[in-house]
Amino acid sequence: MATTSTCTAVAAVEPVFTQPERLALAGFLAGYTGLTREAYALDLRQYASWCQQHHLRLFQARRADIECFARDLEARGRARATITRRLCTIAGFYKYAVEEELLEHSPAAHVRRPRLDYESHAIGLDRNELGALLVAAGLGHPAAHALIALLALNGLRVSEATGANIEAPVRVLVPAAPLALVPGAPG
Numbered sequence: 001m002a003t004t005s006t007c008t009a010v011a012a013v014e015p016v017f018t019q020p021e022r023l024a025l026a027g028f029l030a031g032y033t034g035l036t037r038e039a040y041a042l043d044l045r046q047y048a049s050w051c052q053q054h055h056l057r058l059f060q061a062r063r064a065d066i067e068c069f070a071r072d073l074e075a076r077g078r079a080r081a082t083i084t085r086r087l088c089t090i091a092g093f094y095k096y097a098v099e100e101e102l103l104e105h106s107p108a109a110h111v112r113r114p115r116l117d118y119e120s121h122a123i124g125l126d127r128n129e130l131g132a133l134l135v136a137a138g139l140g141h142p143a144a145h146a147l148i149a150l151l152a153l154n155g156l157r158v159s160e161a162t163g164a165n166i167e168a169p170v171r172v173l174v175p176a177a178p179l180a181l182v183p184g185a186p187g
Contacts, residue, residue, distance in 0.1 A: 016048070021058045024097040031096075043089035059103055066090060066111045080114035087113050 017025065025048075029041055050069050051058055066087070073083045087108070094106035 016052060018057065018059065020097075020102040024058075024093065024100065024102050027100060028093045028096040039085070040089050040092075043086045044093060047086065047090055059097070062107045063109075063111055066108050070111070070114075074114075080116055084113045084116060087111055 025044060029037055029044070032040055047069060048058060050072065051061060051065070054065070054068075056065060069090075070083055070087055073086065078086075091106065091108040091111065094103065094108045097103040098106050
């Protein structure tokens with residue numbers, strides 16, 4: 001006959017975050033809404049996960065730990081802009097904790113961030129560029145305004161808007177805005 005035994009031992013589970021860490025995380029994220037809050041929450045989740053994997057509490061981290069986190073992101077092929085944003089989020093989190101007197105000093109205060117390219121890799125116009133383009137087109141010939149509106153507002157390609165052969169060069173002349181409309185220009 002086989003005998004079985006049961007054990008009623010209770011294992012103590014240590015919480016992932018201390019109370020001050022929880023207060024800092026909740027308070028920091030409460031200052032943001034929408035997509036910004038979601039992005040910051042993701043950044044902090046990834047950082048907290050990395051800290052946990054390295055047996056490190058958030059409020060025990062030092063500058064070298066945060067820089068190791070950044071090097072780990074680089075090693076995993078993250079873009080420099082992504083790494084910089086994550087480091088900015090972490091720095092903001094620790095700054096909040098210091099301001100709320102939950103932490104004596106920020107370990108992220110002097111963390112080096114990757115250099116970013118100054119040239120934009122954006123493939124579209126930003127809001128200001130689009131506005132300037134529409135103003136310039138509105139001051140010109142009505143056909144130019146219509147073409148620019150089709151291109152800018154509907155996302156059409158030049159060949160779609162003009163019906164032109166894509167192999168043939170297409171020239172679209174848009175008159176520049178008069179100097180009087182340019183801020184700081186004489187006139």
